[in-house]
Amino acid sequence: MKSLQEKEVFEEVLSSEQILFRLFHANMLTLLPKKYICFKCGCSYDKVKKILAQFSKEQLNNMYENGLIHVTCHFCGKEYDFRKEDL
Numbered sequence: 001m002k003s004l005q006e007k008e009v010f011e012e013v014l015s016s017e018q019i020l021f022r023l024f025h026a027n028m029l030t031l032l033p034k035k036y037i038c039f040k041c042g043c044s045y046d047k048v049k050k051i052l053a054q055f056s057k058e059q060l061n062n063m064y065e066n067g068l069i070h071v072t073c074h075f076c077g078k079e080y081d082f083r084k085e086d087l
């Protein structure tokens with residue numbers, strides 16, 4: 001019983017991350033001309049924040065870890081932290 005609950009929580013977190021990656025990916029592809037994608041990442045704190053704003057409160061709540069949502073850019077590896085009051 002306990003392991004089943006843990007599995008469900010894990011899957012919920014995983015799917016949130018997958019949604020985030022997909023949104024982030026799509027966002028970057030439309031924002032940047034194709035030729036720049038390989039060389040330069042245009043991510044910024046504000047852009048990541050706008051992407052997070054597309055999530056429901058429930059989804060965001062699932063992403064908090066120690067009061068922070070930690071986002072790592074899949075293109076350049078830059079890291080962003082958001083607190084509840086930042087969003």
Ligand SMILES: [Zn+2]
Pocket residue numbers: 041042043073074075076077078
């Ligand atoms: Zn980036």
